[in-house]
Amino acid sequence: MRMNKVAIWGAALALLMLPNLPGWSAQDMFIVIxxxxxxxxxxxxxxxxxxxxxxETKDVYKEDDDKKTAILVTGEGGDGQRFNPGMPGWNxxxxxxxxxxxYRYITFAWKKKGGTGIQLQLHATTNTWGHxxxxxxxxxxxxxxxxxxxxxxxxxxxxxRDLFTDWDAMTITGxxxxxxSLDHGIWDHVVFHQxxxxxx
Numbered sequence: 001m002r003m004n005k006v007a008i009w010g011a012a013l014a015l016l017m018l019p020n021l022p023g024w025s026a027q028d029m030f031i032v033i034x035x036x037x038x039x040x041x042x043x044x045x046x047x048x049x050x051x052x053x054x055x056e057t058k059d060v061y062k063e064d065d066d067k068k069t070a071i072l073v074t075g076e077g078g079d080g081q082r083f084n085p086g087m088p089g090w091n092x093x094x095x096x097x098x099x100x101x102x103y104r105y106i107t108f109a110w111k112k113k114g115g116t117g118i119q120l121q122l123h124a125t126t127n128t129w130g131h132x133x134x135x136x137x138x139x140x141x142x143x144x145x146x147x148x149x150x151x152x153x154x155x156x157x158x159x160x161r162d163l164f165t166d167w168d169a170m171t172i173t174g175x176x177x178x179x180x181s182l183d184h185g186i187w188d189h190v191v192f193h194q195x196x197x198x199x200x
Contacts, residue, residue, distance in 0.1 A: 050077020083176030
């Protein structure tokens with residue numbers, strides 16, 4: 001079947017627009033949170049935890065080129081978090097030398113209002129939730145967890161971590177946004193990628 005020029009250009013345009021889709025996987029990145037569409041996608045999938053998750057449009061990571069939307073989790077209830085160990089479609093492979101649709105690094109931006117700590121947790125097929133990063137106090141003493149900053153991020157902070165160096169090869173299936181105590185934590189600009197440079 002022959003395609004006309006309009007159909008060909010339409011297909012090419014669709015491919016160019018792919019990186020804006022939530023949870024989009026490419027050779028070089030897998031987007032978790034980047035814009036309104038990605039937040040709308042992930043919110044209903046965070047099905048566990050006593051905290052409350054919502055879309056945040058005023059206090060967002062300003063260096064992000066979309067400058068629009070983040071995810072806010074209130075630090076209430078027993079655990080002060082929202083999470084899912086089995087995110088739909090997540091089998092994110094972390095490798096020393098990543099190939100197509102495999103990754104080595106994670107970049108995330110976060111901010112905390114109130115309380116003494118904040119944490120980002122990754123669930124994998126090996127060691128389950130044993131892949132964590134925190135700033136400030138490890139309020140629940142959930143370990144292992146790597147301290148990325150001794151103080152809570154009262155203003156937006158961006159971190160890039162080498163997941164292979166930190167935890168070795170693994171397959172990530174879930175994520176937890178953990179505010180712990182009141183008032184709340186905010187996350188933006190969350191992406192898995194192949195090289196140390198931030199792709200967003």
